[in-house]
Amino acid sequence: MSIDPATCAKPLPSGPARARARRRHRRLREVASAAAAALVVAALAAMPFYLVVGLRPWDASIAHDGARLLRLAAGSLRAVACALVVAIPLGLACATYTAHFAAPRLRAWLKPGFELFAAVPTVVFGLVATATLAPWLKHHVATALLLLVLVPCVLLAAGFAFGVRARARGWLPLALLPLVIALVAAGAWAAGQADSALIHPDSPWNAMLVGFALGLAALPLVFAVAEDALALVPAAHTRAGFALGATRWQALVTIVLPAAGSGLLAAVVLGFSRCFGETMIVLMAGGNAFGAPFDPLSAVRTLSSELAVSMPDAAPRGAAWGDLLLAALALLAVSVLASAIAEGMRSRLRGRLVQAHP
Known part of the structure; x- marks a missing residue:
């Protein structure tokens, strides 16, 4: 029996x-x-819209506690300042090395590694800071401050220790990494011998501890934005500097950093926004109490931690409820404003580089 293909x-x-x-x-x-x-x-x-509607004066006798909100805002700024002292130097230094000095094979590992580091939950940073860093920091505050200065200086000195020929190749090898680690460890050990008698914090849970943990949590964001900004600078600019006799460091300082300046500033702004709204690290490592406004060694209580602690017990349409809504509105406004400013800076950088190299 034959089937006609035309009929099927x-x-x-x-x-x-x-x-x-x-x-x-x-x-x-x-x-x-x-x-x-x-x-x-x-x-x-x-x-x-919900926050603004919730702030309507349902009861004329209810007034906001402006002094408490100002103290919470000051605590937030104190925690952010301590965190940015850690996040900005390390983030910008890592981004500069990855985009400008690292070998291509090493760069292929570094950037994904930092992106994976961003996936670590903040509660893990808070746990490590509370269980491990807090007891050590209570007796070694001066050592921690020395490391914040010593590590960037040693890394910078290690970079300049390479000759002109090594810098001009476009990457710095890791041959001096053991020496750098040894110098940092020796400096930390020497400072730690007499550290316990220098500075005594009132509590092991303070703004400095929050700054270390929160700075590490914000480090991947600062690194990612700064590295993208540095990578946008055309390689032809750097090669032109080499053709004129500039070393790798001279090309970085005079060509790359000025060209990527707005992108680096955007990384700082986004790092500020990331730290300003953090809750879990502040709750676990900050002591959750009001401290001196300008003392990094005292406890800290922020707008976000106030929301997390007081919201379950606040009566709707009460004075405490209105204060919490106002704190939430302030957090939202700061985050949106910082993100808008950072995006404008990044757009400006991209537009300027596109005009330079259409």
């Missing part, structure tokens, strides 16, 4: 029918994308 084959749609089907599918995709974008925008707009 399905007729193919004509050219106009296929064009109409493609247009219909394209419209469906556009509508779905627009609906998803509208949903995200509505969700973002609903948060400040």
Whole structure:
């Protein structure tokens, strides 16, 4: 029994029918994308709307505790300042080495490693800081301060220790890494011998401890944004500096850093935003108490930690509830403003580099 292929084959749609089907599918995709974008925008707009509506004076006799909110804001700024002292130098130094000095094979490992480091939960940083770093920091505050100065200086000296020929190749080998580690360890040991008699914090849980843990948590974000900004600078600029006789360090200081300045500043702003809204590390390592406004060795209580601790016990439409909503609105405003400023700086950097190399 023979089967006629002409009677079994399905007729193919004509050219106009296929064009109409493609247009219909394209419209469906556009509508779905627009609906998803509208949903995200509505969700973002609903948060400040809810906070503003919740701040309406339901009871005229209820007043906000402005002094307490100012103390919480000062605590947030104190914690952020301590964290940025750690995150900015380390983040910018790591980004500079990865984008400008590291060998290509090493660079292929460093950047994914920092991205994986960003996935570590903040509660882990808080746990390590509370269980391990706090007892050590109570008796070695001066050593920690010395390390903040010694490590960048030793790394900078190690970079300049290479000759012009090694710097001009475009990367710095890790041959001096054991020597750098030995110098840092020797300095920390020497400082730790007489450290316990120099500085005595009132509590092992203080703003400095928060700064170390929170700075490490913000380090991957600062590194990622700064490294992207440095990588956007065309390699032709650096090669032109080499052709004029500049070393690798001279090209970095006079060409790369000025060209990527707005992107590096955006990394600092985003690091500030990341640290300003952190909650878990501050709760675990900050002592959750009010301290002296300018003392990094005293306990710290921030806007975010106040929200986490006091929100479950606050009565709706009460004075404490209104203060918490105002604190949440302040956190949201600072985060949005910092993100907008950082994105504007990054857009400016991209536009300037595109105009220079269309």
